[in-house]
Amino acid sequence: MxxxxxxxxxxxxxxxxxxxxxxxxxxxxxxxxxxxxxxxxxxxxxxxxxxxxxxxxxxxxxxxxxxxxxxxxxxxxADRPRPGRPTRFTPVQVAEVKALACQLPAETGAPLSKWRCPDLAAEVVDRGITASISASTVRRILARDTLKPWQHQSWIFIRDPDFAAKASRVLDLYARTYQGIPLGPDEYVISSDEKTSIQARCRCHPTLPPGPARTMRVNHEYQRQGALAYLAAYDVHQAQVFSHRSAKTGILPFMTLAEQVMTREPYASAKRVFWVVDNGSSHRGQAAVDRLTARFPNAVMVHTPIHASWTNQIEIYFSIIQRKVLTPNDFTSLDQVEDRLTAFEQRYNATARPFRWKFTPADLEDLIARIERHEQKELNLQQPAGCDHQPAAHALAA
Known part of the structure; x- marks a missing residue:
């Protein structure tokens, strides 16, 4: 052949x-x-x-x-389709695994704070959904719908009844607008707050620098050398930081910071200087507004909404401080902490650019609309059939 x-x-x-x-x-x-x-x-x-x-x-x-x-x-x-190994679990069993993962463990009676794949596999077997299943199989089932019950995210619900109006005022200032009128060249926006309880932790053994195949090593044991409060004011559009260190926060340290900023140019001769602050005890309410205006007539205090510190740009600077200056915390004294903060502040002011703030008033309107839809959905789920819906407990005015 x-x-x-x-x-x-x-x-x-x-x-x-x-x-x-x-x-x-x-x-x-x-x-x-x-x-x-x-x-x-x-x-x-x-x-x-x-x-x-x-x-x-x-x-x-x-x-x-x-x-x-x-x-x-x-x-x-190209490779031709292959049948693969026959499926061991029915669509109903797969759906029950996903449904269990979408429940809080406390709702099922499990003494856990959140589900992990081995825990889910054991619970599936205990409930008789299937005779046996591995944690890796559970992970593959959840991955099809991007379910990750072992993760969690914190959030806080809006409680300020004037959230929309207060947040809009702050966002407008970031866009150089106030009450619908653009800010002039002699008007400035200052974002200010306090970073409290910065400790000086003196490690019991020296910190070791990185080496080949070795990260920096910081000894776990330490001795506390005291703590201080770091008060900072950030010029939103000039990217300049001014600070004051104090043993604790309060009205006097905050006014000292305001004095430090408002007595220097260009703020001393400015038409208006807007101070964006949160609702902390040292600058809360109308009394703080009157106190700042009485001392500096060209200063205008603007409060962020309650529990909305994310609208205050100084928090971004504080996060930079935490990452680049204070972590890991290894200081022999509070003087060393102050020296490090001062040196970093000078370095930052020499090279920094304004933050690219992307959350606009239009994004705020979308956020409020989503919250209102969520509230209405919750009311619909809670109301018995045939009952009239009541208005939301804290409706937000646009």
Whole structure:
């Protein structure tokens, strides 16, 4: 019986260009590269045996992909669908696993704060949903719907009845607008707050610097050398920081910071200087507004909504301080803490640019609309059928 003849391969210009790119690709899969090389060699008229020797593969492999390309073209080089192993779990069982993962453990009677895959696998077996299931199988089932019950995210509900009006006023100032009128060149916006209880933790053993295959090592034991409060004022549009250190917070330290800022140029001769502050005890309410205005007539205090410190840009600067200056905390004294803060502040002022604040009044309107829809949905779930819906407990005015 005569040996089968090798299939004749003829390439178009487009096929040759595509196969050549694939044959010399460094990112494509190995199997795809080998198949492309087989076809390119076959198009040159090489025999199956010669191609097999060149690429260290079997003649049957060369014959298979040569034949598939001759019959189907480029589409023939792709893997064909495979049935795979039969599914062990029914769609109902998979749905029950997902439903269990979407419940709080306390609602099911499990003494856990959140689900993990081994806990879910054990609970599924205990409930008789299936005789056995592994934690990795549970993880694959949850991954199909991007369910991650082992993670959690904190949030705080809006309680300020004037949230929309207060937040809009702050966001307008960041966009250099106040009460619908653009700010002039002699008007400034200051964001201010306190970072409390910055400790000086003197480690019992020296901190070791990084080395080959070793990260920085900080001793766990420490002795407290006291704590201080770091009060800072940040010029939103000039990216300049002014600060004051004190043993504790209060009206006097805050007014000292205000004195430090308002007695220097360009703020001393400015038309208006807006101070964006939260509702902390040292600058809370109308009394704080009157106190600041009485001392500096060109100062205008603007409060953020209650529990909305994320609208205060100074918090971004504080997060930078925490990451770059205070972590890990290894200071021999409070003087060293103050020196580090002062040096970083000078470095920051020399190179900083204003923050790219992206949350606009339009985004605020979308947020409020989502909250109102959420409240209405909760009311619909709580109200018995046939009852009239009551208005939300804290509707937000636009």
């Amino acid at each position: 005569s040996a089968p003849h090798a299939r004749l391969i003829t390439l178009t210009a487009a096929e040759r260009r595509r196969l050549t790119l694939l044959a010399y690709s460094h990112t494509a899969g190995y199997q795809q590269v080998i198949r492309a090389r087989i076809v390119c060699d076959a198009a040159r008229g090489d025999s199956n045996a010669a191609i097999a020797r060149r690429h260290d593969i079997t003649v049957d492999t060369v014959r298979r992909w040569r034949g598939r390309f001759a019959d189907e073209g480029l589409a023939g080089l």
